[in-house]
Amino acid sequence: MICNDDDKKTFINAIDEFIGDKLPKSDTESKVRMVLAITILIFSLLDAPGVESFVASVLPWCLEMMNSTRTVERVNASQYCLQTILKTYSGLNDEPDSIPDEASCMMHKKEIDTILSCLLDKIGNETTTSIARDALIEFITRNIHYTALHWAKRLVEFGGLQKLMK
Numbered sequence: 001m002i003c004n005d006d007d008k009k010t011f012i013n014a015i016d017e018f019i020g021d022k023l024p025k026s027d028t029e030s031k032v033r034m035v036l037a038i039t040i041l042i043f044s045l046l047d048a049p050g051v052e053s054f055v056a057s058v059l060p061w062c063l064e065m066m067n068s069t070r071t072v073e074r075v076n077a078s079q080y081c082l083q084t085i086l087k088t089y090s091g092l093n094d095e096p097d098s099i100p101d102e103a104s105c106m107m108h109k110k111e112i113d114t115i116l117s118c119l120l121d122k123i124g125n126e127t128t129t130s131i132a133r134d135a136l137i138e139f140i141t142r143n144i145h146y147t148a149l150h151w152a153k154r155l156v157e158f159g160g161l162q163k164l165m166k
Contacts (some may be wrong), residue, residue: 058085059115063122067132075135086115086143116140120159 051082058081066076068106087093091101105112122128 075131079135
């Protein structure tokens with residue numbers, strides 16, 4: 001989805017106004033929820049060219065939010081952010097029987113492999129909460145597409161099966 005400059009300005013102004021008016025009056029937990037909601041909204045509007053630089057900065061943040069001990073909502077929100085990023089890289093759409101686009105998967109192979117590698121590292125980390133570990137395993141198993149993402153093959157190559165068995 002590509003927005004014109006007027007749409008971007010309107011969106012940015014709305015976020016600025018919201019942050020200026022509502023955010024300071026809220027408690028910390030509400031602030032975190034609002035920031036997550038804004039982040040989810042932004043990620044769901046991303047297009048493939050706009051997501052190129054997000055793996056390095058957003059992926060660790062999503063994984064850290066997923067490791068939250070406070071609420072299941074945070075875990076779900078970060079899982080949604082990761083799902084949106086993966087959909088953008090792989091060319092998936094929101095239709096039920098959607099399959100990844102081969103060309104998009106090949107173009108973003110490095111980023112998709114980085115996501116899988118980071119997910120596996122987080123699963124194997126001793127500080128990962130049980131809720132986060134379950135969410136990560138669910139995320140990986142739901143996104144193994146045998147013809148396009150090749151995550152099943154990559155899972156073996158990255159030593160992921162051994163990590164999951166531990």
